[in-house]
Every structure is written in C-alpha cells, then in structure tokens.
Amino acid sequence: MTAHLASPLAAIRVDLGAIFVSLELSKSTWLVTSLSPGSEKMSRHSISGGDRPALLACLSGLRDKAEAREGQRYPVIAIQEAGLDGFWIHRALVSEKWITSHVVDAASIAVPRRHRRAKTDRIDGETLVRTLMAWMRGEPRVCSMVRVPAVEEEDQRRIGRERTMLVKERTLHTNRIKGLLFSVGIRGYEPNRRDRRERLEELRTGEGGPLPRHLKGQINRELDRLELVAEQIKSIENERDLCASTSDSSPQAILATLKGIGPEFASVLANEGFFRHFDNRRQVAAYAGLAPSPWRSGSIDREQGVSKSGNPRLRTTMVQAAWLWLRFQPDSALSRWFQERVSLNGGRGKKVAIVALARKLLVAFWKFAMSGVVIEGAITAKA
Known part of the structure; x- marks a missing residue:
C-alpha cells in the first residue's frame, strides 16, 4: 500500500490580475501587506499612521515593481477593516482611478477557533489578503463587506x-x-x-x-x-x-405620519436604516441585528436569539418602537399578533415576543417608507 505523505505547503498562486493589498490601521502605524503578480511571497511595508501621501507612494511603488517584473501595469485592490478611522481612507483610495477599495466587517472574517490563537498585525494582514482574494473569486460568504455611505x-x-x-x-x-x-x-x-x-x-x-x-x-x-x-x-x-420638513416624500417624513412614531424615531429609522438599499426583508432584519441565529448540529436544534450583529442604534430604537406600537396602535394586525402569541404562553415570554415584533415592525416600516405598502390596521397621527 502506498503511503500518502503530507505534501509541503503549496505556494501562493502568482497568476494574479491585480495587486492585492490589506491595510492594518492603528493610530501610530499602518501596515501594508501585499501580494503582487509574479511573486510567491507577501510583502510588508510600514508607514506612519495618517500619512496619506506615503500610503499612495507605497502602493504606486508596488505597481512599479510588478510592472518591472511582469511587463504590464496592474491595478490595486485594497481591503481594510471598518474601525476608528471611519471611511476617509477608503474615499481617498477610490479617488485614485487605479485603486479599488473595500471595507470589511472585522467580525465576519473567519479565524481559528483555538482557545488561545496567535494574533499579530502580520497575521491579520495576511488573513485580510486571503479573504480579499477569496471575495474576488466569487465567494460571498467568506466575509461581509461594508456598504460605505456617502x-x-x-x-x-x-x-x-x-x-x-x-x-x-x-x-x-x-x-x-x-x-x-x-x-x-x-x-x-x-x-x-x-x-x-x-x-x-x-x-x-x-x-x-x-x-x-x-x-x-x-x-x-x-x-x-x-x-x-x-x-x-x-x-x-x-x-x-x-x-x-424639507421634503414630504422622504422616509423620515413618511414614517412620522404614523401614530406612535415621533420625529426622533423617524429620524433614526431613516438615517440609520433606510439610507441604503435592501433586496428583501431578510437583509433588513439582518442589518438591524434582529435576524435569528439558529444552532442546528446533529440532534441539537435550538435558537440562540437574535444575532445582534447589525446596527445597534437601529436595533435599540426598534425594540423601543415595538413597545410604543402596542400602546398607540393596539388594533393593528401586528399588535394583535403579539397579544395572541403572548396569550398562548399564559402571558409569559413578552421579552422574546417583543423582539419578534420589532423585527416584523421594521420590515413593515421599510415597505411603508420605501414602497408605500400600508401597514394593516395602522392609523396615522393625523387621523
């Protein structure tokens, strides 16, 4: 019988169509990790934090080296984690026509599940580069890219x-x-x-x-x-x-017409949630962190509660709005659904049911503000 020996680590593919770059950002230092066409090793460069000209010069130098090695000019695809620096670095990069920039949700990147895992800027930089390459290959679930607001x-x-x-x-x-x-x-x-x-x-x-x-x-x-x-x-x-008051057709003005939804709630819903496009109700609930997180493995089948992975301000506002909805819209279909569900449990489980109501209510608000779908049984503040 032929023994199958473990092969040495495979080299990184070098037939790339771009220069892949990750940015590990801190207050004092920025670590630039890159993988260029024709190179089997990742290179690292350290520059002072906040030095935009030095960053662009570093990326331009990577292009020059790749061109000298391969004989053609490659674009740069960069990735960084959403964090303290906000989005100004992303905007500075995309203003350069030869750079494509992505901002990733750090919590969505897969990491080793060991009790004590090694964590350094070098390891994180390499992980970001591999994550970016997987994303560009068409693996959408490898991470969650952030939709950068205007x-x-x-x-x-x-x-x-x-x-x-x-x-x-x-x-x-x-x-x-x-x-x-x-x-x-x-x-x-x-x-x-x-x-x-x-x-x-x-x-x-x-x-x-x-x-x-x-x-x-x-x-x-x-x-x-x-x-x-x-x-x-x-x-x-x-x-x-x-x-x-500048526009009666804005999501904020439309939501404010509902009884029980004041100007502050309407403002938070419009600016924290409905400023971006959603394809379906699942994306709306996931963005607010109100989507369920099941645990199903073998004979185990249970719910862990909501994911809490989205916008915390929107999620908090929706739970508060759900309680007010029961008070000011008691005859609406959603309020009746809540009362029926709680009554089946003998009045228990209100906290769990209110989160479920918040999720349903968020989807209803989204349809009402963006598509004009009337919420069943709801009355407006002017009625």
Missing part, C-alpha cells in the same frame, strides 16, 4: 447620534445632583423642572438646616452644565425637524 449620508447621522450622547449626559448630571442632595437627606428634587433654581434656595437638609455653602455651589455648577446640555439638545432637535 459623505452626506454619514453626516446626516450625526444629528441623532449627538442627541443620544447629550441625553445620556443630561441623565448623568441629573443623577449626580439627586445623589448629592440625597447625601444630606433631601429627596424629591427634580433638576429638569423650570423652577429648579428657585426650589434649590428653598431646600432644607434632613436636619432642618440650609444647604452647606460648598455643596450648594457644586449643585449650581451642575445646574449650569445641565442647562447647557438642555440648550444643545433643543438646538439639535430643531435642526433635525428642519431636515425632516
């Missing part, structure tokens, strides 16, 4: 995201003021009321005396910051409403 689309999102940050900051100041007063025996003070300054002067500690001088000064400074945040929130909301 500059205007990306800028439009900042209104809702900044408002979310400021609302959290407002809550932080409110809780800090309440905590300071609680430490001296004062309860029931609401810093967000208009008469907060007047009421502060009337407060007495649990011992019956006035507020200590330094404590009162600290609370006044907290109130100054709270009022500044409230003013900024109001300014952002005015800007948000102004953008929505």
Whole structure:
C-alpha cells in the first residue's frame, strides 16, 4: 500500500490580475501587506499612521515593481477593516482611478477557533489578503463587506447620534445632583423642572438646616452644565425637524405620519436604516441585528436569539418602537399578533415576543417608507 505523505505547503498562486493589498490601521502605524503578480511571497511595508501621501507612494511603488517584473501595469485592490478611522481612507483610495477599495466587517472574517490563537498585525494582514482574494473569486460568504455611505449620508447621522450622547449626559448630571442632595437627606428634587433654581434656595437638609455653602455651589455648577446640555439638545432637535420638513416624500417624513412614531424615531429609522438599499426583508432584519441565529448540529436544534450583529442604534430604537406600537396602535394586525402569541404562553415570554415584533415592525416600516405598502390596521397621527 502506498503511503500518502503530507505534501509541503503549496505556494501562493502568482497568476494574479491585480495587486492585492490589506491595510492594518492603528493610530501610530499602518501596515501594508501585499501580494503582487509574479511573486510567491507577501510583502510588508510600514508607514506612519495618517500619512496619506506615503500610503499612495507605497502602493504606486508596488505597481512599479510588478510592472518591472511582469511587463504590464496592474491595478490595486485594497481591503481594510471598518474601525476608528471611519471611511476617509477608503474615499481617498477610490479617488485614485487605479485603486479599488473595500471595507470589511472585522467580525465576519473567519479565524481559528483555538482557545488561545496567535494574533499579530502580520497575521491579520495576511488573513485580510486571503479573504480579499477569496471575495474576488466569487465567494460571498467568506466575509461581509461594508456598504460605505456617502459623505452626506454619514453626516446626516450625526444629528441623532449627538442627541443620544447629550441625553445620556443630561441623565448623568441629573443623577449626580439627586445623589448629592440625597447625601444630606433631601429627596424629591427634580433638576429638569423650570423652577429648579428657585426650589434649590428653598431646600432644607434632613436636619432642618440650609444647604452647606460648598455643596450648594457644586449643585449650581451642575445646574449650569445641565442647562447647557438642555440648550444643545433643543438646538439639535430643531435642526433635525428642519431636515425632516424639507421634503414630504422622504422616509423620515413618511414614517412620522404614523401614530406612535415621533420625529426622533423617524429620524433614526431613516438615517440609520433606510439610507441604503435592501433586496428583501431578510437583509433588513439582518442589518438591524434582529435576524435569528439558529444552532442546528446533529440532534441539537435550538435558537440562540437574535444575532445582534447589525446596527445597534437601529436595533435599540426598534425594540423601543415595538413597545410604543402596542400602546398607540393596539388594533393593528401586528399588535394583535403579539397579544395572541403572548396569550398562548399564559402571558409569559413578552421579552422574546417583543423582539419578534420589532423585527416584523421594521420590515413593515421599510415597505411603508420605501414602497408605500400600508401597514394593516395602522392609523396615522393625523387621523
């Protein structure tokens, strides 16, 4: 019997029609890993982080070396992970006609499942190059490429995201003021009321005396910051409403006509979800991270819950919108479906059912905003 010995590692194919490049980006250093036609080894170049001219010069040098070796000029196909640098590097690369750029979701790239796997920029760079080559060969499931938004689309999102940050900051100041007063025996003070300054002067500690001088000064400074945040929130909301009023046919304006969907929810749905094209309802649910993630292997068949792999802001908003939908649209078909499903479980499983309702509701919103498909039993805010 002939023994089948393990063959040595196969060399990387060199009959390439382009130069494949991966970018490992950090604040201080960018690692450029490349595989060029006619070469069996990947090359690596390190440049200073943020140095766009040096990056273009490095890629141009790779083209010159490949041309000297093969006698023809090759295009460059680059890949990078979505991260802290945003999309400006991608836009800078695609502005050069000889570069094709892709941005990949890092969580979608397959990695070894060992308990302790080696991870270095060198290994990650090589993995990105191989992933890019597989993608270009026509293997769509090897990774998930990010749909890069236009500059205007990306800028439009900042209104809702900044408002979310400021609302959290407002809550932080409110809780800090309440905590300071609680430490001296004062309860029931609401810093967000208009008469907060007047009421502060009337407060007495649990011992019956006035507020200590330094404590009162600290609370006044907290109130100054709270009022500044409230003013900024109001300014952002005015800007948000102004953008929505520019067109009655925009997804944001259409969604705002539904009872229970306010301007903030409509803005998040339009700018975080419906700014891009979806082919079907499965893609819509997957983008929001509301798609199911089954675990089926052998005799095991169970659900792990939603994937949570999509846009977290859109997912959070949809769960909140689902609860409000039950309140403001109780006679709609989706609300009746929720009540029937919960009643079958004796009133249990509301948290699971509300996520399922959020998924169905997101698809219904998508059809309503983009195609005009009326949601069964829904009423508008003007009705």
